[in-house]
Amino acid sequence: MEKPPILSIRNLTKNFGGLVAVDNVDLDIYPGEVLALLGDNGAGKSTLIKCVSGVHSHNSGSITFQGEEVRFSSPIDARNRGIETIYQDLALANNLDVASNVFLGREKEKKYLGGLVRSLDDEFMRDCSAEALKSLHVELPSLRSPIETLSGGQRQAVAIARAVYWDAGLMIMDEPTNNLGVPEQKKVLELINTLRERGVPVILISHNLPDVFAVADRLAVMHRGRKVTEKKISETNSEEVVQYMVGALDDTRETEMAG
Amino acid sequence: MGSSDKSASKGSGKSASQVLILSLMQVWAWVFLACLVLIFIVAVPIISGSSVSFLSVRNSQNILVAITPVLLLGLGQTFVIISGGIDLSVGWVMSFASVISALALRAAYDSGLPLWIAVLAGLITAIIGCGAIGLFNGVIIAKLKVPPFIVTLGTSFIVRGMALLMSENTTVIGLPSGVRDYGNESLMYYIRGEGGGMYFFTKPEVTVDLLRKMDRIITYPVLMTALVVAIAIYVLRRTKFGRYTYAIGGNQVAATRAGVPVESHIIKLYVLASVTAGIAGFLSMLRFTAGSAVIGDPLLLSSIAAVIIGGVSLFGGSGSIVGTVIGALIIAVLTTGLVMLNVPSFWQFIVVGAVVILAVLIDQTRDIIKAKIGTG
Ligand SMILES: Nc1ncnc2c1ncn2[C@@H]1O[C@H](COP(=O)(O)OP(=O)(O)O)[C@@H](O)[C@H]1O
Ligand SMILES: [Mg+2]
Numbered sequence: 196m197e198k199p200p201i202l203s204i205r206n207l208t209k210n211f212g213g214l215v216a217v218d219n220v221d222l223d224i225y226p227g228e229v230l231a232l233l234g235d236n237g238a239g240k241s242t243l244i245k246c247v248s249g250v251h252s253h254n255s256g257s258i259t260f261q262g263e264e265v266r267f268s269s270p271i272d273a274r275n276r277g278i279e280t281i282y283q284d285l286a287l288a289n290n291l292d293v294a295s296n297v298f299l300g301r302e303k304e305k306k307y308l309g310g311l312v313r314s315l316d317d318e319f320m321r322d323c324s325a326e327a328l329k330s331l332h333v334e335l336p337s338l339r340s341p342i343e344t345l346s347g348g349q350r351q352a353v354a355i356a357r358a359v360y361w362d363a364g365l366m367i368m369d370e371p372t373n374n375l376g377v378p379e380q381k382k383v384l385e386l387i388n389t390l391r392e393r394g395v396p397v398i399l400i401s402h403n404l405p406d407v408f409a410v411a412d413r414l415a416v417m418h419r420g421r422k423v424t425e426k427k428i429s430e431t432n433s434e435e436v437v438q439y440m441v442g443a444l445d446d447t448r449e450t451e452m453a454g
Numbered sequence: 455m456g457s458s459d460k461s462a463s464k465g466s467g468k469s470a471s472q473v474l475i476l477s478l479m480q481v482w483a484w485v486f487l488a489c490l491v492l493i494f495i496v497a498v499p500i501i502s503g504s505s506v507s508f509l510s511v512r513n514s515q516n517i518l519v520a521i522t523p524v525l526l527l528g529l530g531q532t533f534v535i536i537s538g539g540i541d542l543s544v545g546w547v548m549s550f551a552s553v554i555s556a557l558a559l560r561a562a563y564d565s566g567l568p569l570w571i572a573v574l575a576g577l578i579t580a581i582i583g584c585g586a587i588g589l590f591n592g593v594i595i596a597k598l599k600v601p602p603f604i605v606t607l608g609t610s611f612i613v614r615g616m617a618l619l620m621s622e623n624t625t626v627i628g629l630p631s632g633v634r635d636y637g638n639e640s641l642m643y644y645i646r647g648e649g650g651g652m653y654f655f656t657k658p659e660v661t662v663d664l665l666r667k668m669d670r671i672i673t674y675p676v677l678m679t680a681l682v683v684a685i686a687i688y689v690l691r692r693t694k695f696g697r698y699t700y701a702i703g704g705n706q707v708a709a710t711r712a713g714v715p716v717e718s719h720i721i722k723l724y725v726l727a728s729v730t731a732g733i734a735g736f737l738s739m740l741r742f743t744a745g746s747a748v749i750g751d752p753l754l755l756s757s758i759a760a761v762i763i764g765g766v767s768l769f770g771g772s773g774s775i776v777g778t779v780i781g782a783l784i785i786a787v788l789t790t791g792l793v794m795l796n797v798p799s800f801w802q803f804i805v806v807g808a809v810v811i812l813a814v815l816i817d818q819t820r821d822i823i824k825a826k827i828g829t830g
Contacts, residue, residue, distance in 0.1 A: 250711065271713030286711045290704035290771035291697070299701055300713030302694050314692040 199262065200225050201396050202247065202365055207256035209239075209246055216242040218420035219256070224365070229387060229397045231407040231428075234417035235440055240400045241283055243417070244367050247398075248280040249273035261364060271300060277364030281354045281371055283400070289343035289350075293335060294320040296342060297327065297357045327360040328352065331389055333382075348379025355386050358395075366390055369400045384410050404433045418442045472827060479820040483763060483780045483813070487787065494791035501795050508791060511644050511669045518672075519741075521786040522679040523548065523750070526734035527757035528764075528778045529686045530727030535761055536690075537723050538703040538770025539595065539602035543610035544731040544757065547587055548750025550617040551580040551735025556626040556745025559633065569632045573740070580736040581729055587613055588728030592721030602724075617747040626745030637740030640670035641677060675737040682733060687775045699723065703770030759806060760785055763813040784809065 200223040209217040217239045224230045234240050246253040249267030258265050260276060267273040270280070280286070287296045294317065303316040303323075321338055328335060333352040335345065342350055351371050358366050368387070372380040380403075387410045390397050401407050407414060408428060415425040416439040424439045424446045438444040478485065494508040507513070527544045534541045559576035563569060587609060594605045643653040645660065646667040660668070672680075690696035698719050701709040710716045731750070739745050764781030766773025788809070789802045 269713075270711040274713060280711075282711065286705075286708045288701045288704035288708050288712075288771075290700060295697060295701070296712075299697075299709065302697060304694065313694070314688075315694065315697060 198226050200259075201261060202398075203257075203259040204243075204247070205257045205259070207243065207246060207253050207258065209242055209251055209253050215420050217246065217253070220417070220420075220422045222415055222422060222425070224396050224398060226396055227391060227394045228412040229391050229399055229410050231411035231414040232398055232400045232417065233402075233404075233407065233414055233436060233440055238417040238440075239420040240417055241369055244280065244369060244398060244400065247273070248278055248367055250282075274300075274361070277362065278367065279358035279361060279363035279365070280367040281351065281358070281369060283369035283373065287342060287350060287354060290341050292341055293328075293338045293353050293356075294324040296353055297324040297360055301361070323360055324356060327356040331356055331359060331386055333386075346379060347375045348382050351375070351379075351383050352386060355383075355390070359390070359393075363395055365398070366395050367398045367400075370402065371399070372401065372403060372406055380406065404436060407436075408433065416440055418445065421447065423447060472823065476820065476823060476827075479816055479823075482816055483765060483777065483784065486809075487780055487784050490784065490787050490791065494787065494794070498791065498794045506794065508794065511646075511671065513790065513794075515669055515671055515673070515676075517783075517786045517790050518676045520790065521782045522675050523734040523738055523753050524756045524760055524785065525779065525782045526679055526682065526730045526737070527750075527753055528760045528782055529682065529775065530723075530730035531757055531761050532686075532764070532766055532773060532775055532778045533690065533699055534602070534723050534727045535766050535768060536703045536770060536773045537699045537720065538706065539720070539723065540606065540758075540768075541591065541724060541727040542603065542606040542754065543587065543591065543613055544727055545751040545754030546610045546613040546617060547584050547728050547731040548735040548738070548753065549747045550587070550613045550620070550750075551584050551732040552739045552749050553617050553621040553626055553735075553745040553747050554583045555580040555732075555736045556629060556739045557620065559739070560626070560629055563630045569630055572630070573633065573636055576739065577733075577736050580732040584728040584732030584735070585725050588725035589721065591728065592724035595724060596717040596720040606724075614747075614751070621745060621747040623747070625747075627743075629739075629743050629745075631743070633740055633743045636674055637737065637743065638670065638673055640673040642671035644669045644671055675741055678733070678737060682730065683775065683779060686730075690775050695719075695722070700771060703772070756785060756806075757782075759810045762810055765813070765817060767817070781813075 202224045204220060204222040207217055207220045208215065220243060222243075232240050232243070242251060245251045247258055249270040249272050252266065252268070260278065265276065267276070273280070288299060291299070298320045303319050304313045305316045306313050325338060331352065333349070333356065335349055335352070337344075342353060345353070355366075372383050375383065384406060387397055387399060391410075399407070399411060411428050413425065413427050414431070414436065416423050416436060418440065419442070423442070424444070435444070491509065498506055498508040527548060531541055531544060555576035558579035559572045562572035562575040567575070591602075591605055591609050594600050595602045639657060641655065643658055645651060645653070645658065645664050646669075649660070649664055650667060658668070690699065698709065698714050701712070701714055702716055702719060706716060735750060738749050760781035761773070761778050762768065762781070763784055764773065764777030764779070766777060785806055788805055792802050792805065793799070
């Protein structure tokens with residue numbers, strides 16, 4: 196009944212030396228859904244998504260995106276394929292303004308003398324950024340000042356606007372509400388809903404269970420590098436999820452015991 | 455929703471006086487430079503007791519000639535420091551350029567080539583030779599991840615040795631006398647007093663008496679420096695190259711993940727710093743009609759001082775070429791002015807040093823005030 200997944204991760208393993216950060220993980224994400232990825236600190240969530248977004252190269256297993264097996268050699272490789280990521284360690288240059296960040300690495304240029312002389316088309320980039328922000332119902336005090344003058348939530352909005360502008364086929368957000376005040380957290384959740392309405396699938400990493408229950412359709416829990424469960428939001432609750440996060444419950448172990 | 459009304463409350467937190475102080479601190483270097491010039495205009499005739507004017511054609515041109523090497527060294531340095539690096543080798547690279555361009559020029563001329571081709575050969579030799587040094591710096595910094603401070607410190611010793619070796623530990627002389635014109639003649643000439651006037655493009659044929667009253671306005675090295683400055687301003691503000699330089703200085707990881715070719719860009723930055731130093735060496739060779747292996751080193755610290763006074767943060771991510779120009783002007787105006795006031799030369803160093811520290815203090819205070827207003 197379901198459409199084929201946008202992203203399919205199979206038997207994915209990533210080690211750092213002897214440390215197995217991601218251990219044989221399977222995960223699917225379908226069009227238009229928000230999938231929450233949960234787990235204690237060090238469970239391997241960030242490492243898993245960094246394999247998908249081209250920061251790390253996985254040791255074994257496969258990643259299939261939009262029906263094609265992929266192995267990205269760099270983050271820009273992944274972004275060019277339509278996987279936009281908001282990293283936990285924020286991936287914006289705080290000394291640059293909004294448009295410079297939205298277009299960083301993919302600047303629009305004006306060419307003169309047959310391309311011999313080029314200059315940045317700042318006007319175009321500013322207009323497009325303003326439009327992307329407007330479509331997300333985000334208002335910023337200024338598009339021209341460096342984004343270090345913006346609040347944490349506003350910066351997340353800029354990162355999301357970047358993904359929207361570049362027409363992301365998959366959005367990955369690593370703890371996007373971390374270090375934000377409550378109103379700002381709410382705003383980010385609204386933005387995630389907006390993304391879903393537009394049909395952009397989202398992988399949301401979060402520690403915050405109320406957030407997850409508010410916006411996600413499904414969740415997967417990791418523990419010590421392994422995926423220990425995967426459930427529809429409607430079929431679980433916070434208490435149960437916590438049990439999985441601390442390792443008290445483990446679907447893979449139960450099947451082992453059953454079998 | 456939440457974002458817009460929060461910023462409104464932020465705005466109202468700024469009082470008029472705070473805004474005034476902030477904007478003053480933003481442009482303090484301009485104000486400081488203007489004040490210095492004013493002070494010297496008033497003080498020089500009074501204290502020296504003559505009718506010498508600080509802003510005379512001759513003196514202003516002397517200042518311009520004096521800042522060209524500092525400025526050229528500072529230009530490349532501005533790019534490098536904005537990217538979060540530093541290049542300590544540019545002083546000796548300039549010396550090296552002075553020596554090798556003199557050798558190339560002399561060899562080309564002696565082999566029977568016309569003078570202008572020999573001069574061009576000198577320039578190309580300086581650019582290629584120094585570009586290679588910059589490439590060496592850049593590759594080790596970007597690929598092998600050795601801190602720029604250490605790499606360029608090492609390089610500066612290596613280049614120093616090379617410069618002394620190539621010059622055989624002495625000044626490279628025996629250049630064709632026409633070289634002097636390239637290094638010292640100018641776009642315009644001005645002769646004071648009776649029988650004088652303005653002359654354009656060609657040196658006027660006048661009596662020895664009038665010649666003594668003649669000033670050269672915009673000498674060729676000044677012109678070439680101005681050209682390089684204009685290009686640098688454009689590149690830093692208006693091009694991808696400039697944008698990447700700021701991005702790398704602001705957040706290297708973010709730049710990498712956004713797809714900025716960080717490693718190759720860093721390599722280009724060190725090549726740029728070396729090449730501008732090379733041009734400085736070439737121009738000083740023209741000016742003195744000789745290659746000198748010791749010409750550049752004393753200018754290294756002045757050039758870094760100019761960059762810092764101009765507001766470039768040593769932590770990277772901010773600064774401008776115009777700032778560096780102002781910084782270089784402040785240093786030149788200070789030193790020239792103090793000389794004209796007959797202040798002993800050691801005071802120049804003390805004052806310049808104080809201004810450097812003052813500049814950083816002002817920038818820091820400004821950032822603190824900004825942050826306070828921002829979150830308050
Ligand atoms: N670049 C790295 N090099 C070595 N070890 C790493 C690296 N990144 C993460 N790790 C380790 O991998 C494990 C999983 O980390 P991470 O994926 O960041 O967890 P999470 O995001 O779930 O908190 C941790 O033990 C962490 O210390
Ligand atoms: Mg993490």
